[in-house]
Amino acid sequence: xxxGVEPSRTRHPLPPVRWPxxxxxxxxxxxxxxxxxxxxxxxxxxxxxxxxxRATEDGFVTDEVLDWYARFAAGQPGVLVVEATxxxxxxxxxxxxxxxxxxxxxxxxxxxxxxTRSGGRTRLxxxxxxxxxxxxxxxxxxFFGRFLDVDAALRHRLAxxxxxxxxxxxxxxxxxxxxLDAHGRDRALVDRVLTPVQREALDYGxxxxxxxxxxxxxxxLPRVLPxxxxxxxxxxxxxxxxxxxxxxxxxxxxxxFLSRLNTRDDGYGGPRPQRARLPLEVLRAxxxxxxxxxxxGIRFLGDDVVEGGSRVDDAAWFGVRFAEAxxxxxxxxxxxRFEDARQPKVGEAVYPYTGVSGHECMPTVVSDxxxxxxxxxxxxxxxxxxxxxxxxxxxxxxxxxxxxxxxxEAILARGEADFVAAARQSLADPxxxxxxxxxxxxxxxxxxxxxxxxGLDQRHKQVTCKLWDRVALDEPGVRxxxxxxxxxxxPPWAPDASA
Numbered sequence: 406x407x408x409g410v411e412p413s414r415t416r417h418p419l420p421p422v423r424w425p426x427x428x429x430x431x432x433x434x435x436x437x438x439x440x441x442x443x444x445x446x447x448x449x450x451x452x453x454x455x456x457x458x459r460a461t462e463d464g465f466v467t468d469e470v471l472d473w474y475a476r477f478a479a480g481q482p483g484v485l486v487v488e489a490t491x492x493x494x495x496x497x498x499x500x501x502x503x504x505x506x507x508x509x510x511x512x513x514x515x516x517x518x519x520x521t522r523s524g525g526r527t528r529l530x531x532x533x534x535x536x537x538x539x540x541x542x543x544x545x546x547x548f549f550g551r552f553l554d555v556d557a558a559l560r561h562r563l564a565x566x567x568x569x570x571x572x573x574x575x576x577x578x579x580x581x582x583x584x585l586d587a588h589g590r591d592r593a594l595v596d597r598v599l600t601p602v603q604r605e606a607l608d609y610g611x612x613x614x615x616x617x618x619x620x621x622x623x624x625x626l627p628r629v630l631p632x633x634x635x636x637x638x639x640x641x642x643x644x645x646x647x648x649x650x651x652x653x654x655x656x657x658x659x660x661x662f663l664s665r666l667n668t669r670d671d672g673y674g675g676p677r678p679q680r681a682r683l684p685l686e687v688l689r690a691x692x693x694x695x696x697x698x699x700x701x702g703i704r705f706l707g708d709d710v711v712e713g714g715s716r717v718d719d720a721a722w723f724g725v726r727f728a729e730a731x732x733x734x735x736x737x738x739x740x741x742r743f744e745d746a747r748q749p750k751v752g753e754a755v756y757p758y759t760g761v762s763g764h765e766c767m768p769t770v771v772s773d774x775x776x777x778x779x780x781x782x783x784x785x786x787x788x789x790x791x792x793x794x795x796x797x798x799x800x801x802x803x804x805x806x807x808x809x810x811x812x813x814e815a816i817l818a819r820g821e822a823d824f825v826a827a828a829r830q831s832l833a834d835p836x837x838x839x840x841x842x843x844x845x846x847x848x849x850x851x852x853x854x855x856x857x858x859x860g861l862d863q864r865h866k867q868v869t870c871k872l873w874d875r876v877a878l879d880e881p882g883v884r885x886x887x888x889x890x891x892x893x894x895x896p897p898w899a900p901d902a903s904a
Contacts, residue, residue, distance in 0.1 A: 424846020442733030451826035464502030466511030534652035631690035648700025655741035707784025710762035721791035781805035786821035
């Protein structure tokens with residue numbers, strides 16, 4: 406499939422599964438011990454970062470956050486990665502933050518909770534990221550009346566488009582009113598007068614890019630970000646985490662530096678070595694701050710998917726560079742970019758998982774002929790092959806539509822990855838790793854891959870799973886979502902209660 410082209414799609418059934426007995430599971434590669442850098446890990450099961458929208462509006466850990474991670478910890482995955490957590494101390498809604506020492510006590514409680522609930526079995530990393538400004542799509546009246554910059558160049562384009570030189574000197578209010586009127590009656594005129602950036606701000610909402618070097622704070626990102634990430638990593642270590650995952654994927658700042666779409670001309674864009682420069686400087690700063698006896702990993706894209714973006718050959722090259730620089734693991738994702746996102750409704754922000762690249766990131770059962778199951782594994786395999794060929798043993802983590810024992814075991818047997826991760830299946834059944842390990846796979850609640858959970862995330866609602874969020878709502882002690890209609894965590898499970 407070429408980037409940005411919407412494929413024809415059909416609905417795929419969930420494939421039949423076979424679950425191993427306890428003895429077979431005990432011999433399995435998936436449940437065999439491994440290492441991530443200096444850290445021993447009980448097995449090769451992995452829960453990647455998911456954002457549940459349970460923090461306070463100013464980024465602090467809440468009881469709901471603790472309950473969320475406690476529930477995954479009860480399933481005893483080998484590794485659990487805490488959600489994308491902001492490195493800046495700036496307002497960012499109900500997302501966790503780690504940009505100041507005042508966040509450390511709450512994060513320390515989170516670590517202690519996971520340690521206790523997993524019986525000390527699960528290793529805990531925290532994903533840290535930076536993101537640029539994304540504004541909601543404005544009402545046209547607000548855009549033309551307030552947000553649009555009416556400068557001499559815009560006036561001249563309006564005069565040229567209308568054939569009326571008077572617009573070069575017309576009052577600003579008249580220019581704004583003329584364009585607002587044209588928006589409702591003559592959109593072609595608006596498109597001739599506005600720049601591409603202005604048209605995007607009108608139709609999708611204003612969005613900063615790493616290439617906006619005319620903005621001082623964007624120009625200064627290479628100077629600022631290494632220190633911010635290093636400070637965040639130090640706080641993560643102080644809080645007791647086993648490691649940190651640097652988020653270089655999807656629509657976030659450092660992913661955009663790695664992308665072929667990064668055309669900065671200041672030594673931080675263009676050719677691959679310059680696009681990798683800032684991500685490598687961030688990795689180096691983090692390593693210098695936390696030392697070599699603590700895990701530092703990277704989550705990055707095997708393919709941008711969008712037109713003009715990076716491809717797997719770029720990702721393999723970056724993976725080798727990260728391995729050379731001493732990263733402890735590479736976690737591979739795909740797509741999830743702004744460039745091909747669907748137009749949001751007025752008052753909503755553009756969401757990077759709504760276009761083709763978003764589908765490739767989180768494929769559903771409504772998919773092309775390849776189906777949604779394990780379709781991103783070849784990217785991890787290619788990156789792993791390049792890293793091994795360069796002489797590095799850096800572990801590679803794969804994910805994306807993985808939901809069965811045989812599927813995971815085959816990936817490991819073929820040498821396509823060293824750890825096999827599952828987000829949506831782990832949300833559907835946080836105990837599924839443990840059930841399979843105990844020979845109770847027939848009790849696994851199987852994800853249906855409809856992306857009900859992703860739909861909640863898109864609307865910034867507390868994320869749950871449709872398979873359990875309305876089960877036993879009146880059970881004692883059940884926490885409900887803010888809408889009062891869904892439980893916030895999967896029902897509890899204990900092996901001795903199983904038939």
